[in-house]
Amino acid sequence: MTLSTIAMVLLGLLLAAWMVAAGAAIVVAHARQKRAEAALRNARRLSRMAEESPAQLLMVRTDGRIEGSPRLAQWLGFETLPQFLTELAADPARGGVAKGGRGLPPEQVEALAEAVLTTQRTSRPFRLSLNPNGSRRTLALRGCLADPLIGPRGAAQVWVFDASDAETQLARMRAETDRARSDFTALVGLIEAAPIPMWFREADGRLRLVNTAYVRAVGGENARAVVEDGVELIEVVDGLTPAQVAQQAAGAGRPIERIISTTIDGQRRALRVLDLPLGDEGVAGYAIDIEEMEELGRSFRAFREAQRSMLDLLSSGVAQFDASRRLIFANQPFQRLLAMKPADVINPPQFERLIDTAREGGRVPEMRDYPAWRRERAGWFAASSVQEEAWPLSDGTHLRVVAQPMPDGGLLLVVEDRTETLRISAMRDTLLRTRTATFDSLFEAIAVFAPDGRVQLWNRRFAAAWGLDADFIDTHPKVADLLQRIAARLARPAQAKAVGDVVRAATLERRETGGRVALADGRTLEFAGVPLPDGNGLLTVLDITDSQKAEDALRERNAALVEADQLKTRFLANMSYEFRTPLTSIGGFAELLQAGLGGDLTEPGREYVDAILTSVARLSDQIENVLDLSQSEAGMLPLSHEAIEVFPFVTKLVEERRARILDAGIQFDLRGDPGAGRIEGDPRRLGRAVGHLIDNAIAAVPRGGRVLVELSRHRLRGANRVRIVVSDNGPGMDAATLARALGGLKLGADGLTAERRQGLGLPLARQLIEAHGGQLDVESLPGHGTTAIVELP
Structure with a gap:
């Protein structure tokens, strides 16, 4: 029992010891659990602090692997951070994990990899700035070799800072600094290059700075010498020096502006001077030359x-x-x-x-x-x-x-x-209406062209003459368009160019020209261009179809008459010999009979012979007249040129007709200056012309009448001329009778038709006088007689 008791006691003690040990273990475990929980809370707090920190840690191992927080991955534009450093530049389109196609540019990834490699090998820290793709974010990197407690040996730790705001502010400050420096440089350059003198004074009024224009105005060597010598541009005005005026401006704290006169480059110039106080720094000033303004x-x-x-x-x-x-x-x-x-x-x-x-x-x-x-x-x-x-x-x-x-x-x-x-405008309107009415009432077709060839005015007959549409003319066409319409209506379209040439000559060349065209309908138009005083040209068009036909007929008849006249001239020239030869023979035989060579003649025979000789003389004279007239009309009259004393010449002609004058029982007066001078001419033919005039006067005057022959010399149109006047107081002639007498015609028996030439006196006299360069005028009035006036050079 004792052994059992002892065993039970020992067993109880053992259980108690276990219980104590278990309790102690529980207490120790509970304490450890609290410490673990506290450490976990601390780790979570540190982790959260690291995540919320402005700096994120990027761990780069020696093999290129990287470690970092999700926030860093978001900064770089990734949903999850790649495994290797080189993948920071991955292309999302090729299976990468970059968010929105961002990441880092390849050149920045290469620069980061090179810096990390250098740090891992040499332990030298580095600094970089990165800008992710597609983002305005700026990342500042601070790298160094990692502590063994933090990362594997040889790894590099990189602290990444979001420096976007600081970088932006720095960039702005740098830009402002650069702008301020640039503005200051520009301002200094502007002041230096300013064409007006500018200066700056210290508070005591001494010069501190001057520009080139100031140095040039005062004639100094350079700005330093001018400042050191205190050379003033402005003179003393009203007892105040420029420095004193500047001090007054600084004391009053307001600018002082004044207009003064000073000498620059030897010339007196007016300047507007302004002194501007700049606080405690001093006083600035400038001067503007207003001499030109004044x-x-x-x-x-x-x-x-x-x-x-x-x-x-x-x-x-x-x-x-x-x-x-x-x-x-x-x-x-x-x-x-x-x-x-x-x-x-x-x-x-x-x-x-x-x-x-x-x-x-x-x-x-x-x-x-x-x-x-x-x-x-x-x-x-x-x-x-x-x-x-x-x-x-x-x-x-x-x-x-x-x-x-x-x-x-x-x-x-x-x-x-x-x-x-x-x-005047009202009068002009009236004149314009009158002109329009006048144009439309003309028989001619007219149009006025401007110098640019455009039709300005026209009448209704113009469109009708060319067969043009009135609506087309109302558009005021140019001459080129008008010629196109006209060419289509011409028998020969190429003749339209002649119309354009006439218009061009009248408007641009300012000269008169004309022409004639035939239309396809058989009409003939004659046109002419006349330059007008206002610079325009007038084109007149006249339908001459009827007159052209009449002209053609007259031309044919004239050609026939010319041919007949030539035949007559040739006939007279050829037959003059035939007339003169038998007439000379008849006269010669008659003279032989009169001389008694043919035997003694009885008294009647002598009378017959005298009559034959008288007829021969008269017929010879008529033949001479006909020949002279025909040769004169043909322009082949031969003239001799001899000096003729006028008064003796006319006196001889009168003396030759004394017998006729006495037989006629008329009074004949010869008046003139014996010193009338001389003329050059053919005495025989000129005597025949004047003799015909005297013969006509003698024949026209009835018994008891009077004939006057008067000679004189006078100046006509600046030349000395001889005038021979033959007048009578006979019955005279009317205008029609005088015209027929001058033409050598007389009325027929019916009183309507004209017979052939009956008398050659006046026509022959006119031809002979005109052949001598003279002029014959005949004036006659019924009941007052006739006067013939001969003008000879």
Whole structure:
């Protein structure tokens, strides 16, 4: 029992020990569990802190494997971080895991791999900046060799920072710095290149900086020398130096601007100088050369005075109003047209008051609502364009008013008296209508062409003459289009060019030409081009179909008459020998019989022989006349040139006709200056011509009548000429009888037809006198006699 008891006790003790050990184990386990839970909570907190940290850790092993957080994968644009560093540049289209096709550019991945490899080999840290594809994010990398407790031996740890905001701010600050530096450089260059002198003074007024224009203006060597010597551009004005004026500007804290005169390059120039305080830094200044502006101002004032003097000479009224609507200038025509009073010239009125004064003088139109009308005219000052209107006045005057708003708010008013112009315009319209009516009433077809070849005016006969459509002419066609229509109606279309040449010669070459064309319908048109004073050309067209036919017929008859006349001339020339030979033989035999060579003749025989000789002499004279006349008409009359004393020559002709004069029982007077001089001519033929005139006068005067022959010398058209006048107081002749006598014709027995030439006296006398370069005029009145006047050179 004792052994059992002991065993039970031992067993109890053993169980108690186990219980104690189990309790202790439980306590220790519970404590460890609490520590483990605390460590887990701490690990989770650290992990969360690492995930929320602005820096993410990227672990790169020696074999290129990488480890990192999901947040880093999101920064790089991946859903899950790749296993290897080179896969950061994977192409999603080829099975990569990049989100949205992002990742890193291949060149940045290569740069990162090279930096990591260098760090793993040399333990040298590195810094990089990466920009994921398709993202504005900027990642800053700080890499170094990893601690063995953190990563495997030889691994590199890379801390990745999201530096997007800082990088953006830095980029902005760099851009602003670069812009400020660029602006400052540009400003310095601008100041240096400025054509006007510029300078900067310190607070005490001493020069600190000057530009090239300043150095050039003061004639210095360079800017440094000018600043060191304190060379001033501005002279002392009113006892104040430029430095003192600058100090006044700095003390007042406001710019001081003034206009002064100074000497630059030996010339006196006007400058506008501005001193601008720049706080405590100093005072800047610049000077603008306004000499040209001042000169322009003086020129403008002189121009304005000259313009106003010129406006006084215009026939149109011109007035100027300033921005306050007050009259500042009005020339003499304006004062007269608007009936201005002398007081208005001395004290210029407002625009509205001027209109009232003009209304009182009846120089504005009559209207029902005058105040509203005046307000509308006052609105011309605010108009944006030129205003123009007509003012018909009650006295019949028509004024044209033009209002030109000025840029300074004033107004330029021009008034022109158009009364005479409108009257002339009305007269012109009347003349145009008259011209149109005149054109349409002409028998000729006419058209007026402008220098560019376009038809301006035409009458109705023009379209009818060429067979053109009136609607086509109404389009004012050019000559080229007109010729195309005309060519289709010509017998020879190529002749249309001649019409165009005539129009061109009249409009451009300013000369008259003409031509003639035949139409396809058998008509013949004659046209001519005449240049007009206004630069246009006139084309006249006349239908000469009938006259052409008559002309052709006359030409045929004339050719027949010419041939007959030539036959007559040849006949007379050939037969003159035949006439003279037998007549000479008859005269010779008769003279032999008269001389008694054929034996003694009885008294009747002697009378017969005398009659034969008289007839032979008369027939010889007629033959000579016929030959002279025929040769003269043919232009083959031979003339001798001898000196002829005029008075003895005419006296001899009268003496030869003494017997006839005595037998006729008439009074014959010969008057003239024996010193009338001499002429050159053929005495025989000239004597025959004057003798015929004397014979006709003797034959025309009845018994008891009177014949006068008068000689004189006078100047005609600057030349000395001899005049022989043969006049009688016979019955005279009317105009028709005189014309027939000069033509050698007389009326037939029926009183209607003309017979052949019966007398050759006057025609032969005219031919012979004209052959000597003279002129024969015959004047005759029934009951007053006949006068023949011979003019010889």
